[in-house]
Amino acid sequence: xxxxxxxxxxxxxxxxxxxxxxxxxxxxxxxxxxxxxxxxxxxxxxxxxxxxxxxxxxxxxxxxxxxxxxxxxxxxxxxxxxxxxxxxxxxxxxxxxxxxxxxxxxxxxxxxxxxxxxxxxxxxxxxxxxxxxxxxxxxxxxxxxxxxxxxxxxxxxxxxxxxxxxxxxxxxxxxxxxxxxxxxxxxxx
DNA sequence: TAGGCCATCTGGTCCT
DNA sequence: AGGACCAGATGGCCTA
Numbered sequence: 001x002x003x004x005x006x007x008x009x010x011x012x013x014x015x016x017x018x019x020x021x022x023x024x025x026x027x028x029x030x031x032x033x034x035x036x037x038x039x040x041x042x043x044x045x046x047x048x049x050x051x052x053x054x055x056x057x058x059x060x061x062x063x064x065x066x067x068x069x070x071x072x073x074x075x076x077x078x079x080x081x082x083x084x085x086x087x088x089x090x091x092x093x094x095x096x097x098x099x100x101x102x103x104x105x106x107x108x109x110x111x112x113x114x115x116x117x118x119x120x121x122x123x124x125x126x127x128x129x130x131x132x133x134x135x136x137x138x139x140x141x142x143x144x145x146x147x148x149x150x151x152x153x154x155x156x157x158x159x160x161x162x163x164x165x166x167x168x169x170x171x172x173x174x175x176x177x178x179x180x181x182x183x184x185x186x187x188x189x
Numbered sequence: 190t191a192g193g194c195c196a197t198c199t200g201g202t203c204c205t
Numbered sequence: 206a207g208g209a210c211c212a213g214a215t216g217g218c219c220t221a
Contacts (some may be wrong), residue, residue, distance in 0.1 A: 091197070098195095
């Protein structure tokens with residue numbers, strides 16, 4: 001396990017722990033003033049960074065774009081508390097995501113090395129693994145993938161049915177069980 | 190030392 | 206209204 005010194009980053013200026021010479025109350029919030037998009041730099045994430053507002057951002061979802069900051073009408077202290085709570089939730093969310101990645105790493109076969117799979121490697125291997133399993137399962141059931149690589153509707157329905165059954169049973173050894181179902185299915189049909 | 194990977198913070202947007 | 210989700214930014218650690 002790599003120690004990445006992430007829990008605390010003392011050298012970093014955080015919103016909740018700003019440098020003494022910075023006055024959060026007197027600073028215009030990014031995007032909340034008339035200077036929107038005209039600042040050479042904005043303070044986001046407790047750090048100074050280049051302006052994001054002028055075209056660089058990809059965030060253009062929904063009709064709410066251009067909306068002003070949500071105004072909570074609360075004190076600096078209350079906003080600070082909410083921000084800390086929000087950070088904590090985000091941390092927990094990312095931990096859950098990482099746990100899921102770890103579970104995925106353990107579920108897919110790969111050459112064991114000292115170095116753990118990165119996230120992108122994990123996703124890529126998982127995708128390939130699913131493709132390989134699908135091919136095997138279809139072979140067992142006498143079907144085969146069409147040239148496009150996409151199973152037919154009927155085949156997909158069969159796969160989903162077996163997968164659903166597997167989920168309901170919450171099998172300990174998922175793959176074995178899944179393949180057994182498919183084998184049984186094949187024998188019956 | 191550069192580049193890859195990652196955790197964390199943050200603000201915007203979506204959803205309930 | 207508030208939590209979840211998302212993606213950009215930042216900086217630390219590690220390796221080639």
